[in-house]
Amino acid sequence: MSTTQQQEERETLLRHIGKSVTRVDLKAKMTGRAIYGYDFSLPHMLHGKIKRSPYPHARILKIDTEAARTLNGVRAVITAWDVPNSLYGVMLKDTPMLARDRVRYVGEAVAAVAADSLEIAEEAVDLIKVEYAPLPYVTNVEKALEKESVVIHPDLPTYKAGPPFPVRIDPNRPNVGNHYHVEHGNVESGFSEADFVVQNRFETAAMQHMHLEPSCAVARAEPDGRVTIWSATQSPYMIRQQISDIFQISTSRIRVIAPYEGGGFGSRLEVHSEPVAVALAMKSRKPVKVALTREEVFTSTLVRHPFVVYIKDGVKRDGTIIARDMKVILNGGAYSGGFGMSVCRNCIFGAVSTYNIANFRFDSIRVFTNAPPGGAFRGYGSTQVDWAIECQMDCIANELHLDKIQIRRRNLLHAGDRNAIGETMKDVNHHGVVERVLEKLRLDEPRQDYDSGPWRRGKGFALTTKYTTAPTASAATVRVLDDHTVILFVSGTEIGAGSDTIYSQIVAEELNCPVESVIVSGPDTMFTPFDDGANSSRRTYYLGNACRMAAQDARQQILERASRALQVPESNLMVEDWKIVERNGSKSIKVSELFLKDQTRSGAFLPGSGDLIGRGVWHERVGFLDPVTGRCTTDRAVTYYTPVATGVEVEVNEETGFMRVLNIYCAIDVGKAINPLSVEGQIEGGVVQGLGGAICEELILQDGKPINANLADYKVPLSLGTPHVQAIVLESPEANGPYGARGVGEGPITGISPALANAIVDATGARVYDIPLTPEKILAAINLKAKQRK
């Protein structure tokens, strides 16, 4: 039998996997009855509000809370002096819950109030008087990199850091919090062999996650000292750990419950209002809700790190890139932003996983400034690095008059190749995704442009690769009940991506029962097992595997019980729709018969028929990158790589710089689409979010302050103006993935910006080097090009 035949055979045997099963959360959400974090409330709950810094950098001289405390209806007022004097942060402990003696960005939390109503809390916050002595500030990342710069964290050398992310103190650059270096081959000799050198500088802007539901938490201090937190977080266990670190409470005494989450995109891996809610709840002895406004989400949560990327390539006449030297500078903002530290490392993976470059150097430097903190964001560093690299690939092709696709193919990494950090590459299906996008994009066809008028047509392409991080772990527990229901306990928040449905499909597949039999518990750290969170496109793979193993474990126990009850060997039994039947025989029993019966029913007692619980754990171990050489300690640094190709067709107006995006094609190899409709949804969503960053989204700072921290002035793409996105799904299986699946969440965001910039060049000859690609920048580039032509 050929492998494709085998595969087809296997697929016909699958009952739920690969089917666009209706989402299990559909009814609750469509009828408005789903409870999100922002909806959540408790009886006698107070409302919290945070007082925030109006200065990008200032010393706090005095905080006068008297008027706020005496306002009728105010139940608690806290400043840094009322909470533990500790710094937190998942990777670098640098962030105070409330600023103590210094504020480092506009919007930083300084004090907080809990009151009977939100209105009273707001009024009280306005009554808090803070005296500041403004300090010089710096928001420009390259200025902050200088030795003479204003220093954001004078105490940086004393901060504690987690082992995988050591701080590298550099006396000559006091604001550098993290620095990774990769050195592979010999870059200098590579350049000396090159026929051409192509050198550019690219930039990205601060983009906000724009999850629809603003960050929110409700906290309750229990009478016995425990703490319960309701937070629509991407990572309940991470929140639990952070609260434990801040308040020095043992993790078992903290319970995090996650309602439905209205999106997170990386921001909500981090605590935002949780610590303040807990502190207010402890002080007031009542439940407290701290719900951020949209403005606060903009100014005071996280942004996607703005990058400055310097890239210099040595290229042979035939298009072989023989040397590449890259320096990326991350504007980290005022704090580590939790996962921000690892964005500085992980962006390396984006730079080493598509092309095979013999001599390669990469420096990635995360710099503190007085801007809003940079943190995890869908794409996690890859997007910014890919923006530069995929523009650069076109720059090389244009300069050498080579075919844009050819030059990419020529430099691709292949299975078995060692990449620049020493990983042995597995087969990443770059060729497949390129092929499928080209079928749509038809670069070979003659250009169809307008005969006259200002509009010009162009096509653009980008090839990117998204890693999934490791080491991480997920666990799942299933509990089979006597009414033919199975409860799945997982700590994976339904963030909107359809994960609850995917887990249900997997459990139902393994137990050979209807999907409707599965109930997915929401995350509750008191009951649901460990999970490393909704990040890095990891959950279908990690939690999917854990669910599969847990369901298989439960099935095995069902068979054991049935075997005892029927006196038939397990190997002769099979489970189908909650019935165990004998193969080639007549005996059968319902699963419901395999449980204990209450005293009003006469069922026989079956030994070993207590709770039926299946467990599954998936964990993957990889090597660590040496921060000095960039070498991985083993031959694998990530879980897997996912290839993505993006093609776009645009029209650009040469008089105004306006661009119309006509079509977007995005191909991604997901290994196996467990739920094809959800996969398409993820691709469309990722592409459109990427489109926002590419064409309009930017949090603008003026005098250190965000000036467009609202949805009138911060532009996001709207459904009305969004072009057709064609999702193209490839399925070459991932060896260890559940049914061959990889993740899909992040890949689609990575290629859209460079594809668009390349299309603008194709249409007009003009290149824009920084996103967002606003009409103003496009027009400036067109005018510059026209001048150069003269």
Added chain:
Amino acid sequence: MLKLGIAIDTVASSRFRPEDYVFPATMEEAISILSSEGEKARIIAGGTMLFELAERKMIPEVKKLVDLSRIGLSYVASDPEAIRIGSLTTLSELTNHETIGQTRGIGALTDSLSWIRPIQVKNVATVGGEICSATPLFDLPPALIALNAKLILVGPNGSRTTDLDGFVLDYLLCDLRQGELLKEVVIPRPKKGSGSTFTKLERTANDFALLNCGVALELDKEAKCRSACVCLGGALGAPSRLSKVENKLVKTNLSRQDIEKAAEFASEVQMSQSVQASSAYKKSVAKIICRDTILSAKERALDNN
């Protein structure tokens, strides 16, 4: 100055919380409340702008909201001279009104209505609110100015009529006097041989204008330009007529060159920087949007001969 975004320390945490909300039964009652309470009372129509302005503390503190919905100001009437629009008419009512659809020469108005996208907003936002918000980013005013619209204002001293052009004085400031309310917008019926167009440059498919432009032209029998009204929005604090452009158009044949030459003057206007664009960029595209709007208005005028 055109910023809707304002620095965070000028935004207090507390929200807009008016103390009173009243429904006057007659125009007289409304005027008397407005006159006696001064700035503390404010008219609420659809409320779509008022709340934004109040929450961002861009208007003086308001204690009492005066709802005009019960005094019969929601109508579209027409007579041989003019179309009369009650100030409480919603943008949706206006869009769907057959008089508006059927009257020739007022294409600028129907254009501007269709450039305002969110249906939820249009269902409540009113013509009076579009005008009295006095923002340079809104779409109806430049279209109505091009159509030479007049306003009927009623106050403690009776009623007065004024041109919409010039009514908005500056950013968030219009010539609404103590105790006055806008009763009606009057659009003179365009003559035969006239045509009008409105266009807009916007960053997303549902956005306030970067720049917008309303143009009305009247042609004589020889298809020469008899009169021209060109209004640009988004440049400064108030939509403004471009008299230099207009003068250059009048008496020409409106050839492409004539129009291009005239539109050049649009880029001479002073422009403020906004969150979305620099003044230099706005200047460079002002002549383009002007040119294209004039070209389209001319086509429509030719069709209306």
